[in-house]
Amino acid sequence: GEQEISFGIEESLKELAQLADTAGLMVVGSSFQKLVTPNGRTYIGSGKVTEIKDAVHALDVETVIFDDELSAGQLRNLEKAFGGKIRVCDRTALILDIFNQRAATHEAALQVALAQMEYQLPRLTKMWTHLERQAGGQVKGMGEKQIEVDKRILRTQIGVLKKELETVRKHRRQYRNRRVSVPIPVVSLVGYTNAGKSTLLNRLTGANVLAEDRLFATLDPTTRRVQMNNGKEFLLTDTVGFIQKLPTTLVAAFRATLEEISESSLLVHVVDISHPLAQQQIDAVDKVLSELDVAAIPQLMVWNKVDKASDSQKIKIEANNREDVVCVSALTGDGLQDFCDAVQARLKDSMVWVEALVP
Ligand code: GDP
Structure with missing residues (x-):
């Protein structure tokens, strides 16, 4: 489709680096090669194998990740060629690793x-x-x-x-x-990978405050407590981000990691509004959400990275005119108070909704 066409090699490698970062790896470099057909034995050509081998040894690299799925033979041959100690994996294995963590x-x-x-x-x-x-x-x-x-x-x-x-x-x-009485409402962040979900999470909760983290040691690392200025609290939880090149074999696993959002009081759909494919990404997220059991959960859309958008003034005006959209910059902190107010207003509604279910 059109979306795939505009999703080129460099964009794909950028996303791969983002995924590696999400998995807790530090990315030190990337490289690509244009071949008519991939090499059957090593996926890349022998010259490229040597080039990467030299680079990974010079930089003391532990893992080399390929953006396409590799066969068993290719994985083994590459590991051998790079010299044993270096782990070789592919995009699918990396994504599975993230899903497993999440x-x-x-x-x-x-x-x-x-x-x-x-x-x-x-x-x-x-x-x-x-x-x-x-x-x-x-x-x-x-x-x-x-x-x-x-x-x-x-x-x-x-x-x-x-x-x-x-x-x-x-x-x-x-x-x-039957599950009704949630002691503290849960707000789930959904959206594309790189939309700025974790930046928003950290920004809102001052995640660097260790004492707070320890208090909630039983929570998974992607959930944080946010206190609003009226003293009330909610839990803010990050979900696995959407991925452009999600291997079809992983669709079911991806959906399963999203199932937990059906337990939340509010869904916050974070969008990178500065992205040229923002609308396509919104549509893709909406499509998956519509297939999950979340229709009854109120939603709020956050247009993030407004600082980066070329037409930020126009975007802000448009968001202002829409009830379901808040414009923010998780980076600069712009609009975060509006965001908290909007969450608060919607949580009030959702608490009424939850109480109405209690017999
Ligand atoms: P996630 O995959 O949705 O969790 O996205 P991240 O929070 O990891 O953000 C992805 C990248 O976008 C990072 O490099 C962030 O620094 C950057 N980013 C996040 N929010 C903003 C923003 O409001 N403005 C700008 N300019 N960059 C942002």
Whole structure:
């Protein structure tokens, strides 16, 4: 589609770097190569392999991430070529890692585990050939048998996980409506990766205050407490961001990590309004939200990075005219009071809504 066309190599690598950052890695450099077809053995050409090998050793790099999915053979050949100690992974594995870190509910954890196993299954090939080498080729075929055994075990585990997921889902559908008394309202941030969700979260909560973090040590690291100036509090929680190039095999896992937002009192949809594809990103987020069970939850849209937008004055006026939009800059702090006021106003509504459910 049009969106994909304008999403070029550099944009994709930028997003990959952002994802690596989200996963807790420090990005020291990136590089790309234009080939008619990827190299079957090493994905990139041999000259590029040497170039990257030299660079990673000079910079003392631990991990090299490829923006496309690699085969088992390519992963292994690249690790060998780079010299053993360096971990090679691909975009899919990186995203799975993030989902794994962010899976806040049992259901999400199961869904992510399932996706991880399905990712591993075709990559088990020849992992065991070292057994044959160690034995000096005397037990030829032994590695192959072991792969079959491993694959069978993995397939059985996948089957078990799928059944468990079904049970958990049924249970959630039955009990969803019973959960009513939330002691403190939860506000969930949703939106594209790079929209500025975590900057907003940190800005609002002064996340650098360690004492506060320790108080809430039982919460996952992406949830913070915000105190409003009327003394009332809410929990602000960040969700996994949307990704342009989400591998289709990860769609179910991504949705599962978002399921938890159905428990929140308010959804805040954070948009990078300075992004040329802002409207497409809004539409994509709305589409997924409409497929989740969140229709009853009030929503607030935040147009972030207004400081960066070329037509910021026009954008501010437009936001002012719309009830459902607040314009902010998480970076400069512009508009944050308006944001808190808007959240407060909507939470009041939602608390009434929650109380109305209590028998
Ligand atoms: P997330 O993926 O949605 O959590 O996005 P981040 O909070 O990590 O922000 C992505 C990038 O956008 C970072 O480099 C931020 O510094 C930058 N950013 C966030 N908010 C603003 C803003 O209001 N203005 C500008 N100019 N940059 C911002």
